[in-house]
Amino acid sequence: GIQVEQSPPDLILQEGANSTLRCNFSDSVNNLQWFHQNPWGQLINLFYIPSGTKQNGRLSATTVATERYSLLYISSSQTTDSGVYFCAVAPGSYQLTFGKGTKLSVIP
């Protein structure tokens, strides 16, 4: 099956810093999503981005489908950004394969 690798596995940031999270995948995909899992376990949809670039406030994402990677940018990080960020892909439609996640800790 498709492989998804996320880096870095752990990231500690000072509040206000910027960061880039990376997701590499091993095959062509029809779906690529970024999620934020909060401390209560809820998955929050950040971006649906099988290709191209999107921005939402302090967050933006870019997927280069031909080179099989995606990047999530977090600018001016806040303590509420802490949690685990997952990249998930699907070669077909909705059945997602998740990466292992990046655990982000933002300290005041």
Added chain:
Amino acid sequence: SAVISQKPSRDICQRGTSLTIQCQVDSQVTMMFWYRQQPGQSLTLIATANQGSEATYESGFVIDKFPISRPNLTFSTLTVSNMSPEDSSIYLCSVGSRSNTEAFFGQGTRLTVV
């Protein structure tokens, strides 16, 4: 996006018992899915819940352990049977968008087996 409600949000269960998790969607959806997230791990797809037919299970998951019902286009249940402490996980229901291939998740059920 669809509004997805999962019940219960959390439970503590005795080993050897079973728990049924409910997933209710506010609109009709073709595709519903169940995922498991073991402590400190990523999410893994358990099965696709098919309306009107048996669920389709992923490798490593079997119907006897995780029976699934899908009686209509807005509702599904996942039962975790004969539980052991290794079943302690977050179980999440997911549905697909009607307009593209985006997936949305319920708030999850945090299960602890003692």
